[in-house]
Amino acid sequence: MATTKIGSSGVTFPDATTQSTAATGTVTSVATGNGLSGGTITTSGTLTVACPTFASVGSYCFGGALNQAMTAGSNYGSIQTTTLSMPASSNSGVGGDCTYGTVSGTWKCMGATWALPSTNYAGGTVMCRVS
Numbered sequence: 001m002a003t004t005k006i007g008s009s010g011v012t013f014p015d016a017t018t019q020s021t022a023a024t025g026t027v028t029s030v031a032t033g034n035g036l037s038g039g040t041i042t043t044s045g046t047l048t049v050a051c052p053t054f055a056s057v058g059s060y061c062f063g064g065a066l067n068q069a070m071t072a073g074s075n076y077g078s079i080q081t082t083t084l085s086m087p088a089s090s091n092s093g094v095g096g097d098c099t100y101g102t103v104s105g106t107w108k109c110m111g112a113t114w115a116l117p118s119t120n121y122a123g124g125t126v127m128c129r130v131s
Helices: none
Strands: 005-007 010-012 060-064 077-083 096-104 107-109 126-130
Touching: 060 107
Parallel strands: none
Antiparallel strands: 005 010, 060 077, 060 126, 077 096, 107 126
């Protein structure tokens, strides 16, 4: 496995080349986006890093595509999110009732591939919103 190493003499790359001096140049503008706020900075300023809000790009949830199997690494349109209510319900004894909510956007299946167990089923894996 090729690795990049950082040491006292610089950075050594997998092809055995070493960068021993700092890169030089000028940054003229730093823009912000999801999870990074502070406006566009052109000379000096402060950036703030935050977790994305639910259902925004970069956020995660437990959910799945309704009525279809899921494939790890694949993207899906609007998905069904799953929320477990606690304490346990009297009929299950292990966990509360599930509630579902539909969220739009494109979501990537981050968990394992799973087949569709039954109709009207949603949930089953971790999803990350990618657009």
